[in-house]
Every structure is written in C-alpha cells, then in structure tokens.
Amino acid sequence: MFKGLSLDQAPPYEAPLRFFLTAPFFAILGGALLFFVGYDVSSPQVLGLLHLFTLGFITLVMMGAMQQMLPVLVGVTFPNALFFAKIIHVSVIVGTLLFGFGLFFEQFSFLAAALVFLLFGVGIFSFITLYKLLKASHKSATVWAMILSVVSLIIALFLGSHLLASLGFGKVGESFSFVLPSHGIFAFFGWVGLLIVGVSYQVIPMFYVTKDFDENIKKYLSFFIFGSLVLSLFFKYAIILTVLGYIYFGLESLKLLESRKRKIKEITIDFWEMSVYSLVLAGALFVGDMFIGNEVLERIYSVLFVYGFVISLICGMLYKIVPFLAWFHISSRGFFDMPTMKEMIDERDLKIQFKFHTVSVLSLLILPKIAGIFIIASNIYLFLNLYKVLKIYTEYKAKPSPFDSFKKPA
Amino acid sequence: MKEFVIDTREFDPPAPMQMAISELQNIIPGESFLHQIHRMEPTGVINRLSSMGMDFYMKREGDDYHIYYFYKEDRDKVLKEIDV
Known part of the structure; x- marks a missing residue:
C-alpha cells in the first residue's frame, strides 16, 4: 500500500x-x-x-x-x-x-x-x-561521482595528515616532496572536481531546465577522471588526461546552458561561464607548465583553478541552492505567500558581488595584495546576499504553520 | 492496466517531484501505473519509492527520460504492457 x-x-x-x-x-x-x-x-x-x-x-x-x-x-x-x-x-x-x-x-x-x-x-x-x-x-551517475570524490577526500586526508604531522613535529623527510603533489592532486581534481561534476549532473538540468548530460559522459567521465588520477601516481603525465576530462566536462556544461529553452540572462550563468573559462585556461597553462616548468605559470593556473574555476562555480551554485532550500522548507510547512526564489535575493546585489568577484580573480593574477581588498568585499557581499535568505526563512519559521489549524484538537 | 501520464520536462523544481508524488497517490495496485516524461533522472522520487512499496522502470529516449512507477507486485504486468 x-x-x-x-x-x-x-x-x-x-x-x-x-x-x-x-x-x-x-x-x-x-x-x-x-x-x-x-x-x-x-x-x-x-x-x-x-x-x-x-x-x-x-x-x-x-x-x-x-x-x-x-x-x-x-x-x-x-x-x-x-x-x-x-x-x-x-x-x-x-x-x-x-x-x-x-x-x-x-x-x-x-x-x-x-x-x-x-x-x-x-x-x-x-x-x-x-x-x-x-x-x-x-546508484546514479551523481552517486558514483560522489563515491569517487569521497574516496579521493580520504586519500587526500591521509596524505595531508602525513604532511601536516611532518611540519608540526619538525620532521620533514624525503617523502614530503613526493606526498605534497599527490595530496594536492587528489584534494583538488579528486574531492573537489568530482563532486562538482556529480552535483552538476543534477543542478544544471534541474535549475536551468536544460537537457540532461550525454549518457556516455554520465556513465564514464567520473571513472575516467579518477582512473587517470590514480595512474598519475605512477606516471605523472597521466594528469593531462584528468585535466582534459575536466575541460571536456566544462565545455559540455556550457553547451547545455547555452541550449536552454528559457534564454533569461542570469548572473548565476555568468558565474558558471567565468568558472568554465578559468578552467579551460588553467588547464591549458597547467599542461604547458608540465613541459616548461615556470613559476609564473604555476601561480596563474593555481589562481585560475582555485578562485576562477571552483569559487566562481560555488558562488553561482549557492545562489541557486540556498534560496531553493529556503523556499522548499517554507512551502513544505504550508506557507504559499513567501517570496519566490528570484525575489529572495535582489539580482542587483548579485551583480555587485559578481563584479567584485571578477576583479578579485583578475587582481589575484596581477597584484595579490590589492586582490585582498576585493576578496573581502566580494565575500562580505556573498554573505549578506545569503543572509537575506536566512532572514526570510527565520521569519517564516517563527510563524505557526497553516497546517496546524487543520489539526484535530486533542 | 491503466496508464497515467505526466510530462514534467518544462517545469522548474520542485514541481516535477511534487507532481509525480501527487500522481502516485492515484495509483491502485493491480489496476494502474504512472508514466512520467522528464528531462533528467528523478532521483528524489525514485529514492522514496521503496518506502511506499513501489518500484520503477526507466529508459532514456533521445533527450527524454521515461519513468514508469508501479507497485512492486505489478512489475511483470507493467513491463509487458510497455513492451520491455
């Protein structure tokens, strides 16, 4: 029944x-x-x-x-x-x-x-x-991507613990220089990257009303990325395959976003585009640096990977996920007069944060000291924008649910 | 077996899930099943089925997913009905 x-x-x-x-x-x-x-x-x-x-x-x-x-x-x-x-x-x-x-x-x-x-x-x-x-x-494609992401996190945690213990106890041995890049690779391309891939399989078609990702991408990409990561422990150039996997994923996600039926321009899509462009550029520089070995290139691709690719994407996703969850929780308590997802955060405030964020990424590449001030401004705005949603949620949480009036007296 | 069809491809979240869950209430064991046409795997609904005593069959045709929901005991009947 x-x-x-x-x-x-x-x-x-x-x-x-x-x-x-x-x-x-x-x-x-x-x-x-x-x-x-x-x-x-x-x-x-x-x-x-x-x-x-x-x-x-x-x-x-x-x-x-x-x-x-x-x-x-x-x-x-x-x-x-x-x-x-x-x-x-x-x-x-x-x-x-x-x-x-x-x-x-x-x-x-x-x-x-x-x-x-x-x-x-x-x-x-x-x-x-x-x-x-x-x-x-x-076990959907998202679940498999999450499994591989968490396995990568566990690997990164143990490798990182070894590094931290070495520094903390002042016993930095020969293993340090071998473990350090492996920790970074599993933390970034494994834990962070694979979770982004898995979550995107849900978020893009769901929130932007697009087609789903190609079946073969969903079936094989996570395994390809994780496999190439493991291979890179023994053969360092295998990491190029990982990067190519991510670039392919990024371009496919942009293709889906561009093919969406409702062509309403949203700031969250700007964040997504900035993320993918950073990923592609960082990936190209990363591969180039493997053959050249240049410190400036290293700094540029590191900024682009971490701040340009991941943090841009996180900002865009947060602006979708946090209002949606607030809406979901409020409406499931029986309220139907609450603001819509779009009304919870003013698009103009999102634009301001996007501008600060863009300048943060650019200035991190040129003048990291000055970038500090833009990072502060951008993240204050991010917090305030998300806090507005929390305030709406809290106001409704304090009200008695309309469902209560339908309950029979004891 | 009577087939109820809902097309949720063009709806924003969480409408597709709400529509599917709402329609599932009308399904009667041995008599009917639900056919949802959607743009992605409806994992939110799929993960609720077991506790409802229900099961599903899903196939992808081009860009669309066709998901059939039915009571566990009706599995063979429904699969025969949809030519699987």
Missing part, C-alpha cells in the same frame, strides 16, 4: 546552511591576510593562505552540499543530522583556523592540534558519507 508522501526527507535547513554561511568568513580572513600582512612566496605562508580558501571556503561548502544532497539523491539521512552537522562544522572550522594561522605565522605547534581536529571532522564526515553512498540502492 501507499505508505508515505512527506517532503520532509531533506535534513533541517540549518544543517547545510551553517556550512554555506561560514565559508565566506574564511575567504574574508584570507583576503585580510593578503592585504594587511602579505606573504613570502617561498615560505609555508602560501600553504596556510591556500588552505583558508580550500578547506575553509571550498570544503565547508562541499560538506554542506553533500549533507543536503545525500538524503534526496540516495534516500538515506545522516544519523541525527543537525548534531552531526554541528560536530563536523566546529571541528573543521577549528582545525582550519589552527592550520591556517599555524602555517601563516609559522607557529608550528598549532599544527598538531589542527591535525587532530581535521582528522576527526573530515575523517568522520568522509567515512560516514562513503558508507551511506555505498548503501544506495539506485
């Missing part, structure tokens, strides 16, 4: 939202260090700064997105979702701050504590998520 119709399978809104709303603060902190302190390119400061963005911004958002999508895509929920989210959230925040400050200000004693928090937070998150994903009865 028909047993259930409820739309309450999603986790509490507060679970993913705490990750989404904290992320901009790490970028603001990174921007402030860039602008007010500056850094020495040849010191561990660069790694400290980089991780404020990769762990503090990117990974926090990715973890929030994963908690949101898992119940819907896989049909399973995290045990005690809000408590689980709080534990992971606090651990990753404390670990990242200790890590970032430890390396930036060369307080290496902070790193051992950072290691404990990050191993705990990221470790629990990744193993529970992987277990839940493997249990999925219907």
